[in-house]
Amino acid sequence: MLMKTRAVRRPRRPWDPAVRWADHALHTVVPGRHPRRDVRPDEPLRVLMPRGLASLAKESGIGAAIRHQESAVRSLGHVVVTNPLRPFDVVHLNTPFPDTPVLARWARLWRRPVLVWAHSTEDDFRDSFPGSNRLAPLFRRWISHIYRRGDLVVTPSTYSRDLIAAPKYGLTAPIRVLSNGVDTRFFRPDPEARGRLRESLGLGPTSTVVVSVGMQLVRKGILDWVEVARCMPHTTFVWYGRTDERLLTSEVEHALRTAPSNAQFPGYVRPEQLREAYCGADAFCFLTKEETEGIVLWEALACGTPTLVRGIPIYRDAMPDGVLTHQVSGDDPGFPDRVATKLAALLDGELVDLREAGRQAAESVDLLQVARQIQEIYALVGAQPHRRLRRKR
Incomplete structure (x- = not known):
């Protein structure tokens, strides 16, 4: 006579919950x-x-x-x-x-x-x-x-x-x-930003303001930028962006420490403040020595800011001098003086107005x-x- 067997219940093991969790995750x-x-x-x-x-x-x-x-x-x-x-x-x-x-x-x-x-x-x-x-x-x-x-x-x-x-x-x-x-719906010209920018910087309504944006690196041209500010004491230069102090080179530390009084370094700011700076500035001076593109340049062009850049290969080829930007080439001791001369001409309205061309170019790379x-x-x-x-x- 055959006997019926009863299923034996397997005892619960302590690792069963972990196995079930792993199976669920998988x-x-x-x-x-x-x-x-x-x-x-x-x-x-x-x-x-x-x-x-x-x-x-x-x-x-x-x-x-x-x-x-x-x-x-x-x-x-x-x-x-x-x-x-x-x-x-x-x-x-x-x-x-x-x-x-x-x-x-x-x-x-x-x-x-x-x-x-x-x-x-x-x-x-x-x-x-x-x-x-x-x-x-x-x-x-x-x-x-x-x-x-x-x-x-x-x-x-x-x-x-x-x-x-x-x-x-x-x-x-x-x-x-x-x-x-670049988001051209966000970065766009705003004539009223001029007064707001000068008020935020504690400047008079007729003050001339030149801005730049980037990390404080030799590659970004901050050493030359400080020297250009020294050559133009009646113009306020404002650099937006920062680098952790532990990562600054000795050259940059010295440049920041000895910068002239007309050079300001507000640090990293929100996009809304950055847009205000582009739209309210008289010029954007971007002296970077090497870029794979340069988002900040597109932002400045989208805001219709008159722009002066270092004539490095990427910009000489993609946007020759006098087409979208004005350029100064070189990396020699006389470079800051040449930049100061051309920047003064740009501020005085002696160079071709490229703002509309810059805005149209920025729209071609809209998001x-x-x-x-x-x-x-x-x-x-x-x-x-x-x-x-x-x-x-």
Whole structure:
């Protein structure tokens, strides 16, 4: 005679809750590998733009570029995801920090397209921080390693594309040129800003004000800028932006400490204050020695600010002297005097008025134009909506 057996209940183990949590994370939090079933053609993408160490760059040009990308992506109707543990369909990587290659590998694990923005080069790393010139070759190897993690590399100008396409970078992925763009609806001319800016600076209504924007680095031209201010004692020079004191070179520290009384350094300010500065200034004087694009220049042009820049290759080629900006070339001891002479002529109205041309050029790289090109890039790399893996019950 056969006896019926009774199922024995397995005793509860102490690690069971952890196993259930891991299983839940694997199947519901971590994104799946498979495309969503029955997705509509207009289904929005989930675009991963991880915070992580990128928050360290929020006051830099890279931080501004990330904010521009977020605005452009949202204008397309897509969803911006900041947590890499949440489902995503494509990833934007922008910073040269240690977590970037890790995030690239994570995206590849889940077979998601990786877009790497090449904001930095060996050339623009030089003259930045103490020891940067010695470390520049190592920095180039590091960013090359990061750029090679991308399915497609995006760089903001033809000039920077030519730099990173050199054999020493060793890139094999396609390189696409896409401006960082400018929000021309936010940065726009405002004649009434002139009085407000002078009031905020404690100046008289007829005072002449020249502004510049950027981190306080030798590469950004701050040493020459201070000397130009010294040559023009009756003009107020205002530099917006800052660098952590621990990262200042001795040259920059000395320049800031001995700057003339007509040079002011308000530090990092909100975008609304920056717009006020552009619109209220008599000129924007940007003496940077190396750029891959220069978002602040587009912002000044969008605001209709008369602009004088150093004639470096990217600007000589993309916007020759007298077309969108006025330029002074060189990096010799006589450079500040030549800048002061041309800047005085610009302030006195002796040079051609390029404000309208500058505004039109800025509109050509408006964030809506950038958004359309980002959508083309998504199609190029095959970005598509994905579904989560669900637990089978």
